[in-house]
Amino acid sequence: MEPVQKADVTIIGGSYAGLSAALSLVRSLRNVIVIDSEKPCNANTPASHNFITHDGKTPSEIRAKALADLNEYKTFKLQLGEATSIQKKESGYLIQGTGFTDIQSNQIIFATGVKDILPEIPGFTESWGKTVIHCPYCHGYEFVGNQTGLWMNEEGVFEHAKFLKHWSKEITIFTNGPIQFSREEEIKIKNEGIEVITEEVKELFHKEGKILKLLLNSGKEIPLQTLYSKMPIVQHSKLPVELGCKILPSGHIDVTPFFETSVSNVYAVGDMASMFRSVAHAVHSGNMAGAKLNRAMILS
Numbered sequence: 600m601e602p603v604q605k606a607d608v609t610i611i612g613g614s615y616a617g618l619s620a621a622l623s624l625v626r627s628l629r630n631v632i633v634i635d636s637e638k639p640c641n642a643n644t645p646a647s648h649n650f651i652t653h654d655g656k657t658p659s660e661i662r663a664k665a666l667a668d669l670n671e672y673k674t675f676k677l678q679l680g681e682a683t684s685i686q687k688k689e690s691g692y693l694i695q696g697t698g699f700t701d702i703q704s705n706q707i708i709f710a711t712g713v714k715d716i717l718p719e720i721p722g723f724t725e726s727w728g729k730t731v732i733h734c735p736y737c738h739g740y741e742f743v744g745n746q747t748g749l750w751m752n753e754e755g756v757f758e759h760a761k762f763l764k765h766w767s768k769e770i771t772i773f774t775n776g777p778i779q780f781s782r783e784e785e786i787k788i789k790n791e792g793i794e795v796i797t798e799e800v801k802e803l804f805h806k807e808g809k810i811l812k813l814l815l816n817s818g819k820e821i822p823l824q825t826l827y828s829k830m831p832i833v834q835h836s837k838l839p840v841e842l843g844c845k846i847l848p849s850g851h852i853d854v855t856p857f858f859e860t861s862v863s864n865v866y867a868v869g870d871m872a873s874m875f876r877s878v879a880h881a882v883h884s885g886n887m888a889g890a891k892l893n894r895a896m897i898l899s
Contacts, residue, residue: 603693604632605703606631606702607704607705608624608629608708608889609694609702610710611708611709611710612633612710612836613662616870619886619889620866620885620889630674631676632676632677632702633669634682637679638835648737649736649737650877678698680698681697682695683838684838689703706864706865707866709836709860711871713851716833717830720803725808726808729807729809733828734877736877737876737877742766745825747823747825748772748823749771750775751772751828752780754780754781756772757780757788760793764793772793772795772796774795775797775800777797778797798816803826809824834850839871843862844865853872854872857887858888859888860872866888868887
């Protein structure tokens with residue numbers, strides 16, 4: 600039987616937030632293990648933007664540079680695999696999974712992200728992260744002036760559509776079914792000159808992820824180049840909830856301003872614990888959590 604690995608802190612998830620937390624901690628002389636399944640939510644994205652010194656770089660380039668930096672520290676270790684079980688043991692946690700031997704860790708940082716629930720419409724998944732996008736700060740500059748749609752059917756749609764008009768003057772809202780938002784919002788949308796199409800979408804035509812048009816059930820085609828979307832999300836990993844971390848109605852993990860969860864010695868960073876999804880915020884959250892966790896360990 601292989602010996603159990605020991606870590607001061609185990610970080611589950613090795614994208615921007617997790618690796619940022621790791622850097623804070625190894626520079627604080629902590630033994631850190633990062634478990635990564637290599638399934639980042641931005642895998643389809645051709646380039647990351649709005650992150651200084653790395654604007655326009657691919658997600659894989661940024662990750663590779665982060666790992667190169669971390670590998671300079673003797674107390675850093677990367678384990679490729681997937682954590683499947685966490686049990687409270689002694690004063691810490693026993694982490695088990697595939698691809699690595701068991702880890703006994705004093706503290707845990709979750710950086711496992713969220714999963715977007717995409718509609719089962721041909722072409723949607725293939726265009727996700729390329730021209731079906733979620734954030735104008737991350738991608739909007741590249742699509743200024745495009746024929747632009749907003750895939751959304753809930754309260755707040757008017758504010759969201761008006762906001763997007765800063766990047767694209769003409770916005771069409773696609774509800775993909777009967778309107779679910781208030782009559783008041785509907786009137787505001789009409790007064791703003793924004794078209795709402797309620798007919799269900801049959802297919803999204805694209806070329807290598809670049810949208811060309813939407814096909815409605817009636818057979819009508821709507822020319823389109825960019826589609827912003829507000830998708831429902833679920834946690835990518837079941838482990839935080841199984842461990843007892845409180846979850847918010849939005850589906851995100853409930854954390855303090857320093858990214859502490861409701862479970863002792865367990866933190867959550869990145870978009871799994873925030874509605875603000877950007878590379879810069881992910882890095883910030885990891886940095887803050889790592890610093891707070893190290894301080895707590897010193898003063899405990």
